[in-house]
Amino acid sequence: MEQKGRIFLILVAMVFHGTESLSDDDGPLVLDYYKEKCPLLEEIVKHNVEVAVFKDPRMAASLLRLHFHDCFVMGCDASVLLDSFGGITSEKQAGPNLNSLRGFEVIDQIKYILEEACPRTVSCADILALAARDSVASRGGPSWDVWLGRRDSLQASFSGANQFIPAPNNSLETLISNFKQQGLDIEDLVALSGSHTIGKARCLSFRQRVYDVNFKGQYEIYDKYRRYTSFRRILQSICPKSGRNNDLAPLDFMTPARFDNHYYVNLLQGKGLLGSDTVLVTQDHEGEILKQVWAYATDEKLFFASFANSMVKMGNINPITGNQGEIRKSCRFVNT
Ligand code: HEM
Ligand SMILES: *[C@@H]1O[C@H](CO)[C@@H](O)[C@H](O)[C@H]1NC(C)=O
16 A cells, blocks of 8 residues: 555646656746636736837837846746835846836736736736736837746845846956856847847947946957047037936937847947947957857848747746745735
8 A cells, every 4th residue: 555655646746747758848937827827918918018118119128128127137937027125125226227117007007907807817027927928029120939927026125136136347257257157148138139229328338338348358459440530520410428328328329229139230230329339249258249249230030030949048047836926916015
């Protein structure tokens, strides 16, 4: 009997483990998590993202970035959405986010509708992952399946937001190790940087790239392109040496509102807006990244496939599942 019981347990364990690995390549998330619990979820998110992007085209970029800034701090757990309250210091106040992150009202709106349709069911972290996907698609980019079942954190990490979100003046080496900490490799770094094919950056974020001669390594490539001078002049006119910190420039000058592969064409012409964009091609001593940039610049389908793949990977960074965390009622506050 005892022997039989043990075998039974082993079988149960195998079956359990079997189904788990069947439904899941990258972690504990699954594709049809809300299929029964909230069948209209994906429709609701998609519709609301489309309305928001119709009203404000930049919103697509802002929602995509929100998911990124969520995932790089304690994993994709909606920690980025929490306001300061009680013992919580909001990540929204951290350097990379302050006066920069946008889209919180859109997430609030989606959450509000979902609380009507399926109360206390859908996590804010999953909303962010879906909204990022639908945002990219809304601007002509690729689409992909989003793995679901993330739960929401009970805390935020102000210090984590300052520490883990990469800065626009990071060296290539720093960017690579920053992504590595999140389980993302160099190919992910190059593909995900392609997000900068949409959206805008503040003067504050690219001033150093325009004026700092200590960023010299970055300038070598520009000498080969005559157009660089005028590009630099344009940037200088938008962003003087001091002041006008919040004035905006498009991250992709050629096709600012379309999710396409022009980001990589820009890089090859020395027209990446941020320091972190330009170092991909100027500090790449092995030449592997340059190859990847060339490949994406000449083959949009290849970029789209890699981008989708890396987005799924990013969306799977340390999700909270099971009994941990909670399903927040309001994305801005933990439940009381
Ligand atoms: C490789 C390291 C990265 C660095 C250093 C970086 C840095 C930045 C900076 C400084 C801005 C402008 C913020 C401002 O001035 O207000 C920005 C904008 C943006 N970033 Fe990144 N980023 C990186 C990677 C990513 C990734 C992985 C994604 C998405 C998966 C992303 C998506 C975006 C988008 C869409 C915008 C425009 C947002 C808007 O217009 O509201 N970035 N990024
Ligand atoms: C990067 O920018 C930050 C914030 O402006 C600044 O404090 C830091 O010194 C810069 N780092 C480098 C290497 O220039």
